Amino acid sequence: MDQNVVNTLLFGIYPYVCLTILLLGSLIRFDREQYTWKSDSSQLLRRKLLRLGSNLFHFGILIVVAGHFVGFLAPHWMVSPFLNASQHQMLAMAAGGAAGIVAIVGLSILAYRRLSDPRIRINSARADIVVLAVLWVQLALGLLTIPMSMSHMDGVMFETLSDYVKGIVTLQPEAGLLLAVPLVYKVHIALGFTIFLISPFTRLVHIWSGVSTVGYLARPQQIVRKR
Template sequence: MSSVVDILLWGVLPYVVLLVVIGGTIWRYKYDQFGWTTRSSQLYESRLLRIGSPLFHFGILAVLVGHIVGLIIPKSWTDAVGMSEHLYHIVALSTGTFAGIGTFVGLALLIYRRRKTGPVFMATTNNDKMMYFMLVVTLIAGLATTIISVFDHSVPNYRETVSPWFRSIWILQPDVGAMAAAGLSFKVHVLFAFALFMAWPFTRLVHAFTAPLHYLFRPYIVYRSRDRVTRSGSVPVRRGWDPVGTQDRDRGVRRGGSTRREKAPSGR
């Protein structure tokens, strides 16, 4: 029998988080479109940004893929394709640890850059500091969960606790008992993730919902060529766009090859 706390945490709180994420994103888009930005600071410093930003972004994408595989794909599916539980945990541990460390190192570089670069630090808001703090504690909790689940064999298998609970949320039948049986480290990690997602629409992280994926499918941009042609008896034409004719210009060319400018009356 699940306790009241378990019902509130694992049966009610997930839907509160979903409402905040969806409602907050809609509110932000409707009332703060000009603030829907990463507030890029590349102009102030780019050397550390070129290293830290790709590490963080590609690392967080790998972490996301790992969570999707671990939470959405049931154990019966991997058993059906012949992947043993031991092999699954080896793959999950190696790829998850690599992705988590890469994400953490990238985030550490971004925080160091923001603290040590004067103009970047001056542009850092309290909202940004809160966002970085929540990202750090969530990542640390995730890495700690991975390490604990490997060395502490008494921790229940998350594929039999956290994963069924996560899938049950989306069919509106939350399996509170499954999550209540999970290890403490998993529960702490999930609660930190809940807090991060609730803050997501109100921070610069919201730009992830408008990633420019359409750039991969947009048509080619056609440019006009610039031919190096010469006029008879003159120097080569300077590179540039072709001149656009006007009535005054065409009239001047017909009169002698150049346009005339008439002096405006002085009014005297």
């Protein structure tokens, strides 16, 4: 198959398939199977490892995700007065790299805990293991892009990726921007969209609940009456 066709299918059409399934699948699951909408915590078993791994992973991954959104979606006119393309790339590499290391260490602890303890392993669904593996590979790929980015600090690659992401968000995909991008970046991007694809069918669906907790700040005051 022609490379342009594959590139268009994978980076121009596939992202919208994944995002559509993420939204519709999540809505259907929430409507039909609300009792499965949870993270399926196993904190009663080996609680110390869970606390350590979970805190490291969630702290790191939240910074990584927020950094991706801010770094790639911030308009050039907003960033350029403070950072040029090279400086923007360096900031993304430093902050994202540090957070990525924290996240993958935490995820490795969680994977070791789940796979090494027979009690936890037997109570783990196959999807739980798949999610751990996919997330670990995705974080590893993200960290692998850092030394590659260090070989071209002119910021051109960063701006290319940023323009591609902006195109996806604004419904004006430019898959051709990724034709000359190294393979590790392409796999990282494709796997990222695949995580959206599988989320409604795994424990990852509980991410929506984490986002919705922002509404907790605007909740009505509780009335507590003493006896």
